[in-house]
Amino acid sequence: MGKLKKTTKQELITCGIVVLFYIVITILDKTGNLKSHTKGLLVPICYYATAAVSLNLVVGFLGDLSLGHAGFMCVGAFSSALFSVAMKESTMPAGLRFFIALLIGTAVAALFGFLIGIPVLRLNGDYLAIVTLAFGEIIKNILAAIYLGKDEAGVHISLKSFPLQGEGKMLINGAMGIQGVPTDSKFLIAMLVLLITLLVIYHMVNSRTGRAIMSIRDNRIAAESIGIDITKYKMLAFTVSAAIAGTVGVLFAHNTSTLTAASTYFGYNVSIMILVYVVLGGIGSIRGSVIAAALLYALPEMLRGLGNLSNYRMLIYSVILIAVMLWNWAPAARAWRERVFKSKNKQKQES
Amino acid sequence: MNMPLLEVKNLSISFGGLRAVDDFNLSIEKGQLYGLIGPNGAGKTTVFNLLTGVYKPTDGAILLNGRNITGHKTIEINRDGIARTFQNIRLFKDLSVLDNVKLGLHHRYPYRTITAVLRLPKYFKQETAMDERAMELLKVFDLDGEAATLASNLPYGKQRKLEIARALATDPVLLLLDEPAAGMNPNETQELMDTIRFVRDKFDMTILLIEHDMKLVGGICEELTVLNFGQVLKQGATKEVLSDPEVIKAYIGE
Numbered sequence: 101m102g103k104l105k106k107t108t109k110q111e112l113i114t115c116g117i118v119v120l121f122y123i124v125i126t127i128l129d130k131t132g133n134l135k136s137h138t139k140g141l142l143v144p145i146c147y148y149a150t151a152a153v154s155l156n157l158v159v160g161f162l163g164d165l166s167l168g169h170a171g172f173m174c175v176g177a178f179s180s181a182l183f184s185v186a187m188k189e190s191t192m193p194a195g196l197r198f199f200i201a202l203l204i205g206t207a208v209a210a211l212f213g214f215l216i217g218i219p220v221l222r223l224n225g226d227y228l229a230i231v232t233l234a235f236g237e238i239i240k241n242i243l244a245a246i247y248l249g250k251d252e253a254g255v256h257i258s259l260k261s262f263p264l265q266g267e268g269k270m271l272i273n274g275a276m277g278i279q280g281v282p283t284d285s286k287f288l289i290a291m292l293v294l295l296i297t298l299l300v301i302y303h304m305v306n307s308r309t310g311r312a313i314m315s316i317r318d319n320r321i322a323a324e325s326i327g328i329d330i331t332k333y334k335m336l337a338f339t340v341s342a343a344i345a346g347t348v349g350v351l352f353a354h355n356t357s358t359l360t361a362a363s364t365y366f367g368y369n370v371s372i373m374i375l376v377y378v379v380l381g382g383i384g385s386i387r388g389s390v391i392a393a394a395l396l397y398a399l400p401e402m403l404r405g406l407g408n409l410s411n412y413r414m415l416i417y418s419v420i421l422i423a424v425m426l427w428n429w430a431p432a433a434r435a436w437r438e439r440v441f442k443s444k445n446k447q448k449q450e451s
Numbered sequence: 452m453n454m455p456l457l458e459v460k461n462l463s464i465s466f467g468g469l470r471a472v473d474d475f476n477l478s479i480e481k482g483q484l485y486g487l488i489g490p491n492g493a494g495k496t497t498v499f500n501l502l503t504g505v506y507k508p509t510d511g512a513i514l515l516n517g518r519n520i521t522g523h524k525t526i527e528i529n530r531d532g533i534a535r536t537f538q539n540i541r542l543f544k545d546l547s548v549l550d551n552v553k554l555g556l557h558h559r560y561p562y563r564t565i566t567a568v569l570r571l572p573k574y575f576k577q578e579t580a581m582d583e584r585a586m587e588l589l590k591v592f593d594l595d596g597e598a599a600t601l602a603s604n605l606p607y608g609k610q611r612k613l614e615i616a617r618a619l620a621t622d623p624v625l626l627l628l629d630e631p632a633a634g635m636n637p638n639e640t641q642e643l644m645d646t647i648r649f650v651r652d653k654f655d656m657t658i659l660l661i662e663h664d665m666k667l668v669g670g671i672c673e674e675l676t677v678l679n680f681g682q683v684l685k686q687g688a689t690k691e692v693l694s695d696p697e698v699i700k701a702y703i704g705e
């Protein structure tokens with residue numbers, strides 16, 4: 101009984117922080133205290149935080165190292181952008197169109213997560229990391245090579261550029277990607293996606309499903325001995341995580357008018373960046389993922405504004421990364437924190 | 452008719468050239484406290500691994516309540532009614548003591564993931580019921596005071612007890628304990644033996660336990676099987692088995 105209350109409290113604090121952030125930003129914006137550069141960071145902050153929380157489900161709770169998160173984002177981005185571009189001229193209201201785009205990106209990424217999960221989740225440890233990384237790269241490279249066009253003769257798909265007959269339109273133009281994606285991603289919507297993700301993950305983790313997922317992480321053999329269906333729960337965690345990555349992709353795609361499957365956006369380095377958020381936020385800590393993603397995404401951008409010092413921004417960034425890493429994981433730092441925040445830490449184990 | 456709860460017929464397994472269990476037979480009645488003993492490497496744990504589907508036997512059959520469960524997967528065998536503990540403790544170390552037991556209750560309270568995500572009334576109802584049932588079990592093992600502790604922070608003896616509690620939570624008909632007293636001091640061992648007897652009586656449980664120490668086994672088991680080099684050396688009432696010259700020789704020769 102007391103336990104239910106405690107986990108609910110953790111959940112409320114995290115969501116409270118997110119809502120508070122939204123309120124503060126909105127006030128700053130309304131009073132004209134927000135630079136347009138900073139405004140541009142808001143949507144990405146929300147979706148990278150969402151990405152980190154969803155990756156944490158696999159890395160922190162299931163205990164599997166997946167490096168293909170950006171690949172699922174890519175799938176979500178392209179499938180939804182294709183829909184939005186195709187429907188742009190129709191009479192469908194923009195709000196409804198974006199809502200459907202969100203559903204499509206999420207569902208397609210979930211399907212990919214499920215299909216890729218079947219062979220991949222048989223692997224363990226390093227093998228799983230390598231294969232998911234490869235899958236992510238393959239998805240990105242295929243989407244960067246596809247040409248999809250529609251003309252009077254119908255829909256064409258090819259790996260080579262082709263001429264359109266008469267009145268036609270290139271939907272995916274190879275490495276140039278999808279052009280004219282409506283920029284529907286707004287701060288409020290990105291924030292709502294983050295909040296919903298938080299609720300879904302918190303509720304899942306604090307349930308029999310979440311316990312089953314964590315039991316696989318802690319001791320697979322023992323989990324089997326008490327009848328936990330390992331394959332089922334691995335697939336579930338992996339698919340949910342991929343689905344949310346797909347939602348992130350939708351937000352990403354509709355935050356730029358030109359969507360390309362470039363490495364900067366969907367390469368393995370992005371998967372690793374998200375993994376860094378998860379690790380630095382504390383593996384298995386949902387709130388940590390949100391805070392780490394927000395701070396670490398905003399940090400290098402903020403450092404741009406430091407005048408002369410901005411030449412050193414990547415250096416400063418790295419030093420901060422190392423410092424946070426030590427703070428979180430070095431035995432001495434952990435022992436010190438344990439002593440100082442003893443009561444707090446006990447609760448944190450639930451979050 | 453009086454069907455044994457567990458019947459094992461001609462069970463064998465080879466690892467490469469090694470016949471780790473060779474033509475093993477066993478019959479346990481409901482409610483019995485049965486001991487499986489033998490020197491190091493005799494094949495005791497391998498028998499448990501065969502019974503729980505971790506290994507597939509090369510030969511032989513396993514019948515639970517007359518039903519053939521040979522070849523079932525580990526997770527099916529738990530649902531068939533066999534639960535176990537491990538020689539080298541296997542707890543969910545980063546979960547609380549309470550959650551460890553609640554995992555054992557996983558299939559008794561089968562609300563769906565969507566019910567949890569939407570926090571429907573059923574979620575609260577079943578979670579509360581789970582908490583209550585888990586606390587009851589923890590009380591039996593005097594662990595209710597440590598429900599919120601992480602499993603890995605429990606002292607060794609209590610970890611062994613928690614493993615038994617978790618196994619019992621799956622509501623088995625047969626409980627397999629692999630050296631439950633290993634690493635315990637004589638006091639803890641005595642207490643554990645009392646608990647095991649209590650579990651048998653309270654839950655009307657049938658228990659098959661592996662123990663290294665013949666004196667301990669002599670204290671609580673009604674019948675014994677002695678394994679040596681994968682083969683049954685002796686089988687029967689505890690007293691007779693323990694006074695058998697061949698058994699004594701196997702142990703002294705160890």
Ligand SMILES: Nc1ncnc2c1ncn2[C@@H]1O[C@H](COP(=O)(O)OP(=O)(O)OP(=O)(O)O)[C@@H](O)[C@H]1O
Binds near residue numbers: 466490493498663
């Ligand atoms: N998976 C395996 N592969 C190869 N050999 C194995 C395997 N499992 C067990 N063995 C061998 O089978 C024999 C029996 O091992 P087992 O663990 O069952 O012994 P035990 O009676 O439980 O011993 P102990 O008292 O030390 O726990 C040993 O020689 C062991 O090395």
Ligand SMILES: [Mg+2]
Binds near residue numbers: 496
């Ligand atoms: Mg053994």
